[in-house]
Every structure is written in structure tokens, then in C-alpha cells.
Amino acid sequence: MRVLETTxxxxxxxSRQRSRDTGVEMALRRALHASGFRYRVHRRPLKGVRxxxxxxxxxxxxAVFVDGCFWHGCPEHATWPKRNSAFWREKIExxxxxxxxxxxxxxxxxxxxxxxxxxxxxxxAAVRVAAIVEARRPGRPPRGPELRNPASSNEI
Numbered sequence: 363m364r365v366l367e368t369t370x371x372x373x374x375x376x377s378r379q380r381s382r383d384t385g386v387e388m389a390l391r392r393a394l395h396a397s398g399f400r401y402r403v404h405r406r407p408l409k410g411v412r413x414x415x416x417x418x419x420x421x422x423x424x425a426v427f428v429d430g431c432f433w434h435g436c437p438e439h440a441t442w443p444k445r446n447s448a449f450w451r452e453k454i455e456x457x458x459x460x461x462x463x464x465x466x467x468x469x470x471x472x473x474x475x476x477x478x479x480x481x482x483x484x485x486x487a488a489v490r491v492a493a494i495v496e497a498r499r500p501g502r503p504p505r506g507p508e509l510r511n512p513a514s515s516n517e518i
Contacts, residue, residue, distance in 0.1 A: 382404055382416070384428065384430075384480070386428055386478070386480045386482075386484060387416050387417075387428040389484035390417070390426075390428060390478060390484045390487050390488055390491070391403065391417060392484075393484050393485055393487075393488035394417070394488050394491060394492065397488070397492060399419070399492060399495065401417050401418060401419050402417075402418045402419075402420065403416065403417060403418070404416065405418045407420075407423075407425040407468060407471075407473055408467065408468065408471055408473070411464075411467055413460075413464045413467075415427055416428045417491075419495045419498075421499065421500060422474075422494075422495045422498040422499050422500070423471075423472055423473040423474060423498060424473065424474045424476060424491070424494055424495050424498060425468055425473055425474070425475050425476070426476045426478060426491055427461070427464075427475065427476070427477050427478065428478045428480065429461070429477055429478065429479055429480065430480050431479060431480050431481055432454075433454065433457055434454070434457050434458060434461060434479075435454045435455070435457065435458050436479050436480075436481065438479075438481065439479075439481055440454070442454075461477070465477075474494055474498060476490070476491055476494055478490075478491070
């Protein structure tokens with residue numbers, strides 16, 4: 363295994379990066395839940411495929427992935443580190459390729475894959491996800507209430 367040159371502060375910062383239950387993911391889940399949607403979290407939508415979605419709507423066959431701008435190479439916010447740049451460019455490009463492969467495999471199996479960037483508004487993302495789930499729900503009437511912002515709710 364190749365040893366990378368790195369500083370202790372960088373090593374410490376990178377080791378604290380969360381891979382699940384990030385702030386954006388939690389805000390998206392709260393918005394969807396407050397609007398009456400129920401889902402599974404951190405599940406593999408397809409058996410035999412080692413890819414885990416952040417939010418899964420099984421009956422509607424919708425898998426939601428909340429992607430970090432750095433790790434998944436956001437077209438608006440991706441940054442390329444100067445230190446170990448070849449390593450990071452290769453890693454991020456592999457992440458992008460795996461994301462495309464995951465989306466293609468899900469589509470082949472009849473699933474909709476929804477990508478949410480960490481910089482997106484959780485409410486706007488929830489509206490987008492809700493519309494896709496509603497459109498794909500088998501034999502269920504659309505929900506009545508509008509998607510609510512749980513932060514503005516007076517309920518506890």
C-alpha cells in the first residue's frame with residue numbers, strides 16, 4: 363500500500379468526516395418524515411450489489427444518495443487538493459465512476475436513483491424526492507399536505 367505524505371492535522375480532519383447521518387442527510391430525512399413519508403436508511407436497494415443508499419423507498423423503488431461535494435466531485439463545488447493531487451483526483455474520479463455504475467445498475471433493475479448534493483437545500487431536495495416517490499408509488503393516491511419545513515413547525 364502506498365504511503366501518502368500528509369500532516370497530522372489533515373489526517374485528524376479526514377478521520378472525522380462522517381460517512382452516514384450527516385447534517386444534510388438528517389435534514390432531508392426530517393423533512394421527508396415530517397411530510398408523512400416513511401423509508402429505510404442505509405440499505406442496499408439491490409441484493410448482490412455492494413452499494414448502500416442513504417434513503418430507500420422500497421415499494422416505490424427509489425434510492426436516494428446524499429453526495430458530498432468533495433468526495434463525489436460536485437460540478438459546482440469540487441476542489442482538487444494540491445497535496446497528493448494525483449491520488450485524490452484518481453480517488454474522486456473512481457467515486458464518480460462508481461456512482462454512474464450504481465445509477466445504471468439501479469435503472470436496469472427498475473429503480474430510480476436520486477442524487478442530492480450536500481450543498482442543496484434539504485427542503486428543495488425533499489420536494490424533488492417526494493415528487494419522484496409519489497409518481498412511482500404503486501396504486502396509492504398522492505399525499506394531500508404540502509411538504510413542510512420541520513424547522514418552521516411549532517410542533518415538538
